[in-house]
Amino acid sequence: MYICPACGAGLAFNPKSQMLECAYCNSKFKPEEVEDTQYKMAKGQKEKKIDNITDNEVYDVISYRCTQCGAELMTTEETLATFCSYCGSSAVLQKNSKKNKKPDYIIPFEKSKEECEKAYKRMLQRAFFAPSDMSKSQQVEKIRGIYMPYWVYSYEKKGLQKDNGSRRSRRVGDYVYYKDYEISTNLDAVCDGVVHDASANFSDTLSEAIGPFSISKRKDFSPTYLSGFYADSEDVNNDTYVAQCREIAGKRTSKELAKDSTYSRYNAHPNVFMDMTKAEMGLFPVYFLATRNRKGDRISYAVVNGQTGKVAAEIPIDFTKFILSSAVLSVAIFIILNLLFTITPGKVLGLSILFSIISLIVSYKQVGEIYARENKLNDKGVLAKENAKVEDNQAKTQILKNIKIKKNLANKANKMPFGERIKKIYKPLISIIVAIIIFMANPASDVVYYIGAIVSIITTIWSFFGLIKEINLLTTRKLPHLEARGGDENA
């Protein structure tokens, strides 16, 4: 904890003023000045001089490890964290003092907790069927600022860049002849600041949704910025995202190069392959909120970009809200339809087939996504971490083989074996088959069509229950989510 030189109380970083502030005497200090001059409270309230100045590579932190999920968060505060920001558990957190490797940069929080709470609540207003637990004040107050580790990649291309193009030259009979060209240029391009999160705890989907961060506002790291916040440490090697980020840098450079009229004249599309020059570690500001479902066996996350205030959340559906709202909406639609249409029973049955097909397609897609999520096939960070674990394992060959199989599955479009998917989406199929049988029989009586349509609606509603369950699986993660060493694997 950094103490106020004026009154000895604790200092905390204020995102609004970008200063360390004392809540008691209102003194304000620049973070970098405090690091150089101040004393730090050690365990037992004794004072000792900070020794991390002498070692530029590391800094002192207090680490809290959740005994339930195994997540580890670090802070400079002595005050005991009361719950785990990743799994929401209020189980006892193991506290340790340790030295942590210094990152290269930090982007300080610019948005206050209150601003992020407001942004999160605004988002929830759009999500009509979100469980009301998510917007309860006592839950929203659990939002915590965490500096998440990000890899900051730099790429360059210096030297000859060759691309191919062609121009139409002549027509001979049924053939058009094109002359092929090679376009060469000496390129000097630098793309600095392509980022990706470096924590397996942080889902790629959420991390990509709250981006981008304004890299130009990064500052040299100082642990004083952590005052009042937590920090996570990287557990994904920088190799993991090199290719993905290289593609971004390459696209940017290729786009710039394509502006030269030579490329358009020769129908050439530059494709620049950039070389990675460095991968640095940065701590970026993210507000994190974990909400457990009512059963307490799954968890959903909401994250807010602490620099821009952009929100991303995994929002499950409250079943009761959904059904009640659908009932109200169906009354409104019924009134409107009565003003506009008279639909024959045959057409009703036809429409019910259409709805069943849509529900079938949506369900088919979702079960694939759930399968990938539950088997952790859709997060490069998690896969990379698993790979790293395997390297420590003696039974390396066999497990590596298993992971390779998993990866192959992940690369195949939507991953889940066809047979398994069909087993999960048979409900809409029932209504489609019933409707086809009725159409083939072509009975005169309306009653048969209505029975068919009702069967179809029942199976559609039934499959909707399934769809909602699927959504709730997709927007939550099973606990213990992180399964890190030390976590309670049987929770």
Added chain:
Amino acid sequence: MRKNCMFLWIMAFLLFGFINPVLAVTTDMYENSDTGYKVIIEDDANLLSYNEEQSLADSMEKLTEYGNIAFKSISKNGYGSASRYAEKYYHETFGKESGTVFLIDMSQRKIYIFSDGQNYKTITKSKAETITDNVYKHASNKEYFECADEAYSQMYTILEGGKIAEPMKYISNALIAVMLALFANFAIFKIATKNRAASVNEQIKECAFSCTHTNPSVRQTGEHRVYSPVSDSSSSGGSSGGGGGSSGGGGGHSF
């Protein structure tokens, strides 16, 4: 000469009769002296007794205040569909005048109401479908007189500005409303809560970027050809117009 003339007339009659499936002897049962609209009953399928025809004609008379009114039953349909037959029959019988025909097609086992002119503005396609849905059970029970009589009665109610029972409309719309509401809510939720990943352009905007290059040099490396047959560029002019469509329409129901 007279023999030849007679022969040609007979041949023309026979030929026209075979080619035109709707041709039959028309029986005018009544003509409204104020409006000039007629009641026509043609029971080619012999579904009605003489008394039933008379009784039906009495029921149909009041509809002539609004337009021509016809009952037609057939046991063979040369047009393939009841709707097509009803439309052809109507136009050959009444031309473009306002009116309605109630058709019982025994070959297709379908009843159909076709209206045109002023009548079609009131007895619309949806109203015709509602009426046929309300009366088809009589036809299923071989109660053809009751079926037609009830249909004309409901047509008259509508023409008089009254309301008829529309159970089909309400049941169908209720079922569709339930499905639409479920899907609409689901779609709204998915759209409203979608976490959109930052685009490549958005990400790139935040990077420090510099790019310089020398003037590109161009060197020919070869040649390739692509098969691209010359298409016939001369195209014939399209037809400039078609015949005027019928303004009428209707609806029906199997029985």
